[in-house]
Each structure stands twice: as structure tokens, then as C-alpha cells.
Amino acid sequence: MSKGKRIVSIFMAVMMAVVFSGCQSNKDAESSSQPATGTEATAGSEELTQEPLVIKHFYNYDWFNVDWTSSPSGQEIQKQANVKIELSKATSGDNTKLNMMVASGDIPDLITTNKDDPAIDLMIKNGMVLPISDFIDQYAPEIREQSEPEVFKYYNYKDGKQYFFPSFLVTPYDLQQSDYNTVSGGDGVSAIRSDVYEAIGKPDMSTPDGFFNAVKAAKEKFPKLTGWYFGAFNKDLTFFKAGEFQGYMFPATQFGIHVYDVNADGKLTSGVRNPKFTEFVKFMNKMYTNGLMSSESFVDAQDIKEAKKQKGDTIVFSGIVNDFNETIKTQDNPEVGWEPLPYFPDGKYFKDGSGWTATLISKKVADPERLAKFISFMTSQTGRELDAYGVKGVHWEMKEIDGKQVPRRTPEFQTLYETDGSKYQKETGVSTYFAFSDDYIHGRMAALTDSEKTDYRKNLESIVKPHKEADIALGLIHPLSTSEEGIIQNKLNELSKAYYPKMVMAKNEGAALDTYNEFVKKAEDTGLAKLEAAWTAKYAEFK
Numbered sequence: 001m002s003k004g005k006r007i008v009s010i011f012m013a014v015m016m017a018v019v020f021s022g023c024q025s026n027k028d029a030e031s032s033s034q035p036a037t038g039t040e041a042t043a044g045s046e047e048l049t050q051e052p053l054v055i056k057h058f059y060n061y062d063w064f065n066v067d068w069t070s071s072p073s074g075q076e077i078q079k080q081a082n083v084k085i086e087l088s089k090a091t092s093g094d095n096t097k098l099n100m101m102v103a104s105g106d107i108p109d110l111i112t113t114n115k116d117d118p119a120i121d122l123m124i125k126n127g128m129v130l131p132i133s134d135f136i137d138q139y140a141p142e143i144r145e146q147s148e149p150e151v152f153k154y155y156n157y158k159d160g161k162q163y164f165f166p167s168f169l170v171t172p173y174d175l176q177q178s179d180y181n182t183v184s185g186g187d188g189v190s191a192i193r194s195d196v197y198e199a200i201g202k203p204d205m206s207t208p209d210g211f212f213n214a215v216k217a218a219k220e221k222f223p224k225l226t227g228w229y230f231g232a233f234n235k236d237l238t239f240f241k242a243g244e245f246q247g248y249m250f251p252a253t254q255f256g257i258h259v260y261d262v263n264a265d266g267k268l269t270s271g272v273r274n275p276k277f278t279e280f281v282k283f284m285n286k287m288y289t290n291g292l293m294s295s296e297s298f299v300d301a302q303d304i305k306e307a308k309k310q311k312g313d314t315i316v317f318s319g320i321v322n323d324f325n326e327t328i329k330t331q332d333n334p335e336v337g338w339e340p341l342p343y344f345p346d347g348k349y350f351k352d353g354s355g356w357t358a359t360l361i362s363k364k365v366a367d368p369e370r371l372a373k374f375i376s377f378m379t380s381q382t383g384r385e386l387d388a389y390g391v392k393g394v395h396w397e398m399k400e401i402d403g404k405q406v407p408r409r410t411p412e413f414q415t416l417y418e419t420d421g422s423k424y425q426k427e428t429g430v431s432t433y434f435a436f437s438d439d440y441i442h443g444r445m446a447a448l449t450d451s452e453k454t455d456y457r458k459n460l461e462s463i464v465k466p467h468k469e470a471d472i473a474l475g476l477i478h479p480l481s482t483s484e485e486g487i488i489q490n491k492l493n494e495l496s497k498a499y500y501p502k503m504v505m506a507k508n509e510g511a512a513l514d515t516y517n518e519f520v521k522k523a524e525d526t527g528l529a530k531l532e533a534a535w536t537a538k539y540a541e542f543k
Contacts, residue, residue, distance in 0.1 A: 052084040053370045056108035057435070060098050060117065064089040064432075071429025073390045080386075081377040083370075085433075095119055102128065109365045112435040115155075115166055115358040118482055124163050129360040130368070131161035139372030146379040148438070154354070154476055154542055164360045165375070168439045170353030170470050183460050185322035187349060187468070188253060191338035192316045193330065196222055206342040208255075208283050211316075215292045218315045227292035229305075229314035238493035239272050239500070240531070241478055251318060255280040256346035260474055260535060266543070268477070268535040270528060272496075272520060276346065278513060284504045285512035298501045312336060321460065340456075342463050349468045354475025359435040378436040388441045390428040402449040409445070473542035477535045485534040488527035495522055 059066075066087040068074045078085060088108065090097045098119050101107050107128055113119065123129045133152065136143045144152060150169050155162050192205070192214075200217045204210045219227040230251060239252075240259060257271045257280055271277060287293050300308070309317050312330025317323065317338065330336045343349070365371055377383045389396040389407055399408045409417060417424040425431060431442065448457060479485040499519040506512035 050082065050370075052078065052082050053367060053374065054084045054086060055110060055371065055374065056086045056088070057110040057112070058098070058101070058108045059087065059089045059435075060095065060111065060113035060119075062090045062093055065426070067426075068429050068432040071426070071432070072394065073386055073429030074433065075429075076391050077378070077383065077386050077433070080382070081374050083374050102126070107362050107364075109362050109371060110359055110435065111362070112357050112359045115164070115355055116478070116480075117358070118480055120164065120358060120360065121480060123360060124157055128363055129163055130363050130365070131157075131163055132165055132361060133162040135361060135368065135372060136375075139369045140376040143372075143376050143379050146376070146381075148440075150472055154472055155358075164358035165436060166355035166358055167434055167437045168356040169472060170351055170439055171472065174353075174440060174443075174470070183321055183457075183464050185320060187321045187464050188318070189321050189324065189460070189463065190316055190318040190341045191324050192218075192341055193225075193312060193314075193336055194339045195333065195336045196225070196315050197339055207344060208279075211341075211344075212283070212286060212290075212292070215287070215316055216290065219292055222315065225312075226294050226296075226308075226314040228287055228297075228316045228318070229293065229308060230297045230318035239496040240270065240489050240492040251284065252277075252280055253349055254344045254347045255283070256348045258348065258350050258474075260477070260539075262474075262539070266536065266540060267532070268539055269532055270523070272523065278516060281503050281512050281516050282509050285506055285509055288504050289506075289508060295501070295505060298504075316341070321464070325456065340460055340463055343467045347467045349464060350474070351468055351470040352475035353470040353472045355472075357435060375436065379438075383436070384438050384441045387433055387437055388431060389445060390430045395428050395430065396445070402451050404449055406447070406449060407445050473539055476542070477538040479531075479534050479538075485527075485531050488531045491526050492523055492528060492531065495519065495526060 064087075066089055069078065069085050069087060074085070077083075095117070098111070098113065098117075102119055102122055105126075105128070107123070111123075111129075133156075148169055148171065150171055151166060152162060155164065155166055157163055196218050199221055200214060203214045203217070205214045215227045219225070252271075255276045257274055257276055259271050260268045261271055261274055262268055288295075305319070306323075308314060309319070309323060310328075310331055312332050324338045324340065328337060361368075361371065378387065385392065385396075385407070389409075390413070394410065395413050396407055396409050398405050400406075401408075408414070413424060413428065416427065431437070453461075478489060481487070481490060496519075499515065499522075503512050503515045503519065506515050
């Protein structure tokens, strides 16, 4: 599965669970509790007397819902902004349609694609898109004030100009906010069958040794169950790209391992060089050679993983937060659920806060000033709320809970959301037109006040939040896939896919470490030092 597709799948899962995390420029103000005015409400009165501005907008995702324009959220946005949006989308899971448009020289007014799409570089080099930094300063400078400062800090091109608007950024500041959903659906977590945990006396599993001993004791008591299963690990597993090293690489992050180590001298080195990586390899090999996990973890597809979790075939399951909640029970016993386990002491969960999509503006746009006003509307409080929550008073309302004004769905749509999330999204249009989306706005709907949190939720937050870190720059330093360093990175990713299972399934610890050393040597021969130098140089640009 490509990074783009993986991000899409994680995003949709997180969205359906309403566990968005996020950012917003005025985080310390409860501005959403007040009616918006000026550009915060609708387009100017003079503009409303004009014919709606037609905006052609292409989304480079074959799953995108082009019928959004007829949804309540879509209609209200078009009405208030005085625009008519004509949507189109990719017809396949690759870049075929976008590449054809770029080759023809004819692109629509707006294009939304993954922020690391190679087509972005091509459009910029061919002079097909406007620098959004200049565009905003000329026509709608208020967009800077309405957006998180990081939106205009990290994304400059080689010429010093910024050519796209990013969405869904997360900053370290966000992680500390009480009205930010600190536990998101893609966060890595392990959980144990509650009945098995009870049967072995609920031992401390917060250290590698404690974890090993507990699973060993459980396996002896329940020999028919798999000891430890981590189905989120799959054949696409890599060690050299940030997007691959989050929920899908959770056991490694338990040892404080990340794709990059930022050293005191400012140089970045690969996490595979970190001394803790050998501790991770030894632990994984120990679990395997003692019969406490199966090789199936490395090959099972997502649907098989889900089926095994539902059946309760394993003692401990490592996945992501979306895999668990208090209502999920095992099929063999409807009274049995999954109890989240603590992180190890060195555990760090690295949030790639660099965003998801990039939206570019065609140089041939007919009315740049009115298009800028539309983007201004979409980045205003009103526009963001229409995108994230739907129509106020219909789909959502502000409520005072625990002395705080918080956005909440109206009872009718809360029920629909809980019973059929897909139908809820289609009927409201919520979270569909995400080109200018702000994660903080989304996250406020999901962030629970203290009185709303179940014990299960409180436990999850106590497990994840203290170990969570964010650094936007680290999500932006990997090179273009077509560059020399990008080709090296791709080769290294393929190398890690081949070697990781070999390390884990080696016959003993010595053989596992020999395999690890062979892996590092091959990585060095492939050009790891050159890739690290590229990471270091790019990271220095942001600091």
C-alpha cells in the first residue's frame, strides 16, 4: 500500500471515529460560540449581488464524493461564499488523470492532492500554478491571520515562495490544549483480553520484561490463543519514512525509536542506528523464539487482522486506537473486551503534524480576487465550522458542558452518526470538502470534557498523551521520490521490508543481532549517509 493510500485509509478511519486532532490560529479563544461577522460570516454585500463565481476544483482521490455540492454543508458554503463549485476527481488510484491534465497544460482552478505528490514539483517548474504566498498577500491577507502560523512557515519551494495551502497540521501547542482531542484514531496502542488479564492476576506490563512475562504466563494458561499479534504490521513495513512509522510501527516507538534522531549537533541520523534499536530487535526476537507471537503478523492483510481481533484469537493485540473501545467485545464471549496496556518507559509516539493535502491555484484562474475571497471564507471560523460540523442549529450547536462552550451534534445527527457514520457524512456533507480543513476545529467536536469521558477514555488518554510528541518539520524532510536521495530512500524501505522479519524470526538473539548488523551494513552501502545528509540539510531550513 502506498503512503498516499495509507494516509487516506488512516484519515477516513480517524474521521469516522471523530478522533481528529488539530490546530487553529486562535486556539485560546472560544470564538466558535459567537456569531461570525464580516469575512467570518458571508461574502461581502457587493459580491453577493454578483453572479456566483464558478470554481473548478479537482481532487486527486478516486474515492472523493463529488456529490458534496448538493449536501447541506456544500450548499450552505456555496450560498454564503457566493460560488458554484464544480468538482471532479481521479478515476483511478494513481496519478493518471492529474498527469494527463499537467501534460496538456490545462488544469482546473484548484487542485487538491497529497502534499508530497511529485506532480506538485512539475506544476511549479512548468509555471502552471500561482505562488499562494503572493496570491494571499495581494488579495486576501486576512487568510494569514485566520490560519495557524505554521501553515506559512514550512512549505516554501526552492525559490522561497509557497505554492500550496496545506491541511490538517498539528503543532506541539495543540497537544497541550484541553479542547483538543489528544487521543486520535491512528495512535498506536496495545490491548489485552480482559478475561485473560484477570486470569493471570493483572500483572504489571509497563516494561519489556513485564510484558514478556505476562504474555508467557497467559500463553501457558491459554495455549490455543496466539500470544501477541500485531496485525497492523504488514508487508509494507518500513523504517525510513515518517508516515510509515506511526500506528503501523507501534512496537518500535515503545522503545523510543523514530525514523529520525535529531542529535545535539543538529545532524539527523536514522533511527536504525539508535542503540535502542538493538534492544527492540532483541525483545521482538525473544517474543518470537519463545512462541509468544506468530509469523502471521507479518503477512496478514487488514481484513484478516480485524477478523482475528473480533474473534478474540489473541491474548495481546497491538494496533491503533480505532481498533478498540469499551463496546468492542470478542465473539467467543460477549462479556470480554480489550483492556489498553501502558507504554514502556522509553515509549514515544511521534505525531507527524505536517498535514495531509496540498491545494494549488492555477495561474489561469479567471478571477483571482474573488477566488481569494472564497479561500478567505473557507479559512474563517464560519467556513471551517461549515466544513467540519455542518449547518449550525441543524447539524450541531454550542453547548455548555463543565463550564465550557463546546460544539456538539444535535440529538438527531448524533444518533445518525453513531448508527451509520457513512450515511451521516453523506447527509450532512461534513468533513468532505477538506482542502482547507483545520484539524483543531475538527478535534473540538471530538474532544470530551471531563464529565463526558468514560473510565476507558480517561485510561487511554493517560496512556497516550504523556508519550506523544509532534514536530512538523520532521514530517517534511523526506526527499522527492524521483530525486537521488528519494531513490535511495525507496531502496532502503524495500531493504527494511526484507530484513525486519528476518531479524525477528532469527533462530536466537545472536543470529538476530547478526542480521541487524548485516541490515545496517547494506543500508550504508545503499546510501544511508547521503539520505541522512539530505534530511539534515532540509531540517536545518526549518530551524
